Amino acid sequence: MTASEATITARLSAPIRFVLGLGILVGFAAAGQALVTVTGLPLPGSVVGLALLWAALGLKIIRLHWIADAADGLLGILGLLFVPATVGFIGYLSAGAAWGLWLLVMTAGLLVGGGVAGLLASRLARPEV
Secondary structure (H helix, E strand, C coil), X not given: CCHHHHHHHXXXXXXXXXXXXXXXXXXXXXXXXXXXXXHCCCCXXXXXXXXXXXXXXXXXXXXXXXXXXXXXXXXXXXXXXXXXXXXXXHHCHHHHHCCHHXXXXXXXXXXXXXXXXXXXXXXXXXXXX
């Protein structure tokens, strides 16, 4: 960061820095969603937007101090953002009884598949004697 960049961003008030940083973050999320919509990638748009932001930060197109205030603010309320998902999960708890056998089969399949993959990996990774 050059002295002139630090001076420009330092002169902005904290709410302005927050709103500008939030705008950048939302812009990358929207760009990721647009890219997924146009290309048909089988990924969530927010994940693609995060990858784009990561690339922009790595290439120094976006400076970290531009988004730091907004990112810190969002991380501060991260727990609150899980409330809707938790409420939705609790709403489906009664359906869990009907899914018991399905969950048992899925868990068994996961354990068997993981065990077989582990055994294969250990045999393939073992050096030849």
